[in-house]
Amino acid sequence: MPAKKTTRKAASTTAKPSGRKSAAKPVVKRAAATARSKSPAAGKPRGAAAAVKRAAARAPGRSAGTRSAAKKIAAPLDLSAFPPESISQFERWICLACVADVFTRYMGMPAKKAQLEIKRHMPTLAELHADPSGRPFFPPGTAAEICPYCGSGPKAHARLDVYRIESGKPTDTLRRALIKSLPSSENQFAVLEGKATGQHAFYEWLDHVSEKLNFDDPGWLREVSLHYLGRKEPKVDWAEILRNAQSIRRSRRLESGWEVDAGRLFLAPVLFDELLLVQYLVSRSHKAGGLTLEGRHTLVELFARLRHGGYLRAVGIQAHNPSDALEQLLEHLSGGEAAVKFHYIVDRRDLLEKTKALKIKQPPKAKTMQR
Numbered sequence: 334m335p336a337k338k339t340t341r342k343a344a345s346t347t348a349k350p351s352g353r354k355s356a357a358k359p360v361v362k363r364a365a366a367t368a369r370s371k372s373p374a375a376g377k378p379r380g381a382a383a384a385v386k387r388a389a390a391r392a393p394g395r396s397a398g399t400r401s402a403a404k405k406i407a408a409p410l411d412l413s414a415f416p417p418e419s420i421s422q423f424e425r426w427i428c429l430a431c432v433a434d435v436f437t438r439y440m441g442m443p444a445k446k447a448q449l450e451i452k453r454h455m456p457t458l459a460e461l462h463a464d465p466s467g468r469p470f471f472p473p474g475t476a477a478e479i480c481p482y483c484g485s486g487p488k489a490h491a492r493l494d495v496y497r498i499e500s501g502k503p504t505d506t507l508r509r510a511l512i513k514s515l516p517s518s519e520n521q522f523a524v525l526e527g528k529a530t531g532q533h534a535f536y537e538w539l540d541h542v543s544e545k546l547n548f549d550d551p552g553w554l555r556e557v558s559l560h561y562l563g564r565k566e567p568k569v570d571w572a573e574i575l576r577n578a579q580s581i582r583r584s585r586r587l588e589s590g591w592e593v594d595a596g597r598l599f600l601a602p603v604l605f606d607e608l609l610l611v612q613y614l615v616s617r618s619h620k621a622g623g624l625t626l627e628g629r630h631t632l633v634e635l636f637a638r639l640r641h642g643g644y645l646r647a648v649g650i651q652a653h654n655p656s657d658a659l660e661q662l663l664e665h666l667s668g669g670e671a672a673v674k675f676h677y678i679v680d681r682r683d684l685l686e687k688t689k690a691l692k693i694k695q696p697p698k699a700k701t702m703q704r
């Protein structure tokens with residue numbers, strides 16, 4: 334007998350207000366404001382929100398003003414409670430000596446003030462995304478031993494871990510709970526907001542998924558299925574379901590949704606056909622045509638397949654040729670120009686630690702240099 338899976342992870346719980354004193358300085362004011370903007374419903378933190386709290390409690394850097402010497406590398410944020418397809422993460426390296434140089438030499442700031450300013454220094458989204466990154470940022474993933482711009486050593490290089498959360502129902506409550514739980518005494522974390530379109534978010538997601546795939550391993554079709562289903566229905570534990578499912582099939586009985594029957598995952602026709610389309614999109618850049626659970630398709634074949642199977646009609650695509658249909662399908666899948674918000678949590682703990690230990694030399698006065 335088919336067993337319709339309805340179990341879901343608890344995700345709608347919210348954390349209790351912590352009553353923590355806020356010492357937000359201008360640079361991260363937005364972070365604190367975001368955390369407080371909606372009054373959270375009182376209730377015992379459990380499930381996912383509790384996991385967020387526990388993760389925050391584990392994170393070092395909670396105690397303000399501790400000596401830098403004993404500091405260990407801060408534990409990364411634990412975002413395991415979030416739907417994996419809504420999260421991405423990257424790191425940036427910044428040379429503090431370069432920043433200090435700008436403050437003292439070009440802006441004529443005294444060393445002490447420069448140190449304070451560096452502590453407040455907050456990169457913009459444009460800087461975090463710049464490719465290639467310019468001074469004072471290093472290219473991602475390369476913690477150079479010597480700064481390519483000023484020659485300073487690793488003590489002056491700080492790592493910024495950036496966590497990006499796509500806003501939406503599955504993540505909003507969790508995100509607020511997470512931000513609320515973060516230490517704020519020294520502005521250890523900053524939250525930035527970025528706007529994008531559904532299309533932009535979808536293409537990025539496609540790229541992100543393809544990057545991680547090994548197309549020589551036949552298991553990649555399953556990997557894509559896992560990612561896509563995770564994006565489509567974020568609250569379902571697809572990893573667990575696919576671990577136990579020998580195959581993924583198109584259901585002949587379901588009109589919507591999915592079910593597991595005799596160790597096989599059945600998807601309603603529209604969901605299954607959409608999955609084929611996503612597999613095609615992910616793999617078509619790899620080799621001519623695209624590979625799907627139903628074998629390799631050229632665009633013309635895929636078009637015929639989706640039309641014949643009723644998918645195009647089901648999602649309201651009326652195009653008469655494959656390329657127009659593909660364009661409309663992409664619009665449909667991605668949400669097109671619909672606004673999407675990204676929240677970036679920037680971990681500044683390493684920057685704060687490195688800044689405390691930074692020796693800033695006062696450059697010679699401009700007057701002296703002119704003589």
Ligand SMILES: [Zn+2]
Nearest residue numbers: 428431480483
């Ligand atoms: Zn430098």
